[in-house]
Amino acid sequence: MRRKSLLLIVVALGSAVSVFAKNAEKSAPAVTLVTLHPTAAQEEAGKYITQSLLQNHYRKISVNDSLSQQIFNRYIENLDGSKSYFVASEVQSLRKVYGSRIDDEFLAGKSNAGFGIYNFFLKRAKEKMRFMKATADTVHFNFSTPETLDLSRKADPWPSDRHQLSDLWKKELKYQWLNLKYSGESSKTIRGALAKSFTGRLNLLNRQKPDDAFQAYTYALTTSFDPHTSYFSPDEYENFQIDMSRSLEGIGAKLQTEGEYTVVSEVIPGGPAFKSSLMKKGDKIIAVGQGKTGEIIDVSGWRITEVVKLIRGKKSTIVRLKIVQASQGGRGPAKIVQLQREKIDLEEQAAKKSVIQQNGQKIGVISIPSFYLDFEGQQQNTGNYTSTSRDVTRILNELNAEHVDGIVIDLRDNGGGSLEESVNVTGLFIPAGPVVQISNSSGEKQVMYDKDRQVVYSGPLAVLVNRYSASASEIFAAAIQDYGRGVIIGERTFGKGTVQSIIKLTRPFSFFGKSPELGQIKLTIAKFYRISGASTQHKGVLPDIAMPSMIDTSIVGEDTYTSSLPWSTISRSFYRPTAEVSQEEIGVLRQKQQERASKNRQFQSYLIDLNTFNQIRKKKMVSLQDSSFKSEIETIKKIEGQWGQDQDSTKNMNKDVLLNQSAAVVSDLAELKAVQRQTVTRTLPSLN
Secondary structure, three states: HHHHHHHHHHHHHHHHHHHHHHHHHOOOOOOOOOOOOOOOHHHHHHHHHHHHHHHOOOOOOOOOOHHHHHHHHHHHHHHOOOOOOOHHHHHHHHHHHHHOOOOHHHHOOOOHHHHHHHHHHHOOOOOOHHHHHHHHOOOOOOOOOOEEEEEOOOOOOOOOHHHHHHHHHHHHHHHHHHHHHHOOOOOOHHHHHHOOOOOOOHHHHHOOOHHHHHHHHHHHHHHOOOOOOEEHHHHHHHHHHHHHHHHOOOEEEEEEEEOOOEEEEEEOOOOOOOOOOOOOOOEEEEEEEOOOOOOEEEOOOOOOHHHHHOOOOOOOOOEEEEOOOOOOOOOOEEEEEEOOOOOOOHHHHOEEEEEEEEEEEEEEEEEOOEEEEEEHHHHOHHHHHOOOOHHHHHHHHHHHHHOOOOOEEEEEOOOOOOHHHHHHHHHOOOHHHHHHHHEEEOEEEEEEEEEEOOOOOOOEEEEOOOOOOOOHHHHHHHHHHOOOOOOOEOOOOOOOOOOEEEEEEEOOOOOOOOOOOOEEEEEEEEEEEOOOOOOOOOOOOOEEEOOOHHHOOOOOOHHHOOOOOOOOOOOOOOOOOOOOOOHHHHHHHOOOOOOOOOOOHHHHHHHHHHHHHHHHHHOOEEOOOOHHHHHHHHHHHHHHHHHHOOOOOOOOOOOOOOHHHHHHHHHHHHHHHHHHHHHHHHHHOOOO
């Protein structure tokens, strides 16, 4: 019965092509009809993926129709997040055929449903690319009439019919045209650039392999357990290992796939992208060119392994990347950045110091881009291995010798790193005691301690964080806050409080020759907890004194993932707060900061521009009228130009308004402590 219904539904879906689309097909290259099927190795890998998720994942999920629908919804959203490939009736038909069978196939380690949906997606994607190519070749658009495009269509319904869908495609084409125009393309070259892009996309769709379908489907499957669980094919795992070793020449950025885009998931400290300050986490790479003059190749929709091959290259060679900036919320024209490929510069990755003069006081700043550790050097006990705690100890001794009045630890954009190092760095500021708790799915708890009673720095302290401060950074900030050792400044951190482990998918020993590689799976196996018992998961660390950054917090953070593990609590660990900063003192500091900020022209200008930027980002609709589009783009560029370096204290200290305001808070704290010391001195009994 199921086979019969599947046949009927495929016939129904295949017949839903409008006359408009058929006309477009006449002027475009023929579609290559290829039906993808899982390979024997993928079918075997599927069984091990199922086994690993059910036995080893932190979250224990009931495998039923509810899970089946969750995976289906996530898969459809991943394939068609912009709701511009399918119409409503097609989604309902796909749901009727596949929506309730995914759980059964999951238990059996099969992916037939995933391949069936992907094959239909390919058909519709090819149809769209042919339509876009034909329209770009022939249609002349009118950009003077008021018209808008909904950029965020996740909450919108799918188009009701093919006519509505083709109208949406035309609007998307107008938007791409305007983006190219304000990216510097001339009117003469825009049409050719668009046609070339769509032809390339169509060729790519025609070259799809079983790996593409299997990867897309398993991603929807694994991320239904939590957003940090994923499957690596053998080729992808090789790229993952290279990224982790950070040894190959490149741009110094980790990449991941989000829908049809290649997205920067991490800018590695010490790499070309980091040193240039031209790229940020969340930026989308839409095209790649070799050298200063090589052709820029559109890579939208490419598999990530192919994009990586284009970006990597020999040391000292040039690569040009066309990116859509995350800070603009997907709006505005793309920009081209030029980077010289190099190996990671470990000195650039290391913690750095600077000093800010604030109210006649010297405030030291320690910028920590990541919690790094030369694990091999540590294991071999070389004596001079690189580690965050060793570098920060040296810097603290130097700042102590300079008699600074206070210190700011800058953890903005620090995505984490070594758990051991976050504990060791915390220990430089507190006496011996617990720093973080780790709990697995069985409720077993492990506590990581600072066992060294020596405190390298005991003066006024603040920790500056933003939405990209994650994992190990959150552990450090949470411990400083729980001990009452310092003031947390900035905005709520990312909220990644989970632990992952990589498991190789291997079959039992075989006497029949070498087994094929089945890949690896990265699994969430535990959660981090603060020593207070609260989790850093989902909620992150809340600042004591709020200072917003230019990051679009509506799209960044653990709470933006629909499958993220929830916030929870466990028992408190025994510790003695240092009470260096009391809640009453934080209240005083907060009031002083508000009064100072209200009078500071630079900070007020920053807040006004940030509010303008946020209002633009919150708009669902973008104007397709040339004059309105241009006005919005110019506003975005002006704000980016003014405050684009606000998170880069090593490049432009004066423009880093948040760092300067944080230094002023530490200066206030130093004054409070000085008054307290004078009061204590006056009340001490005389010995005469």
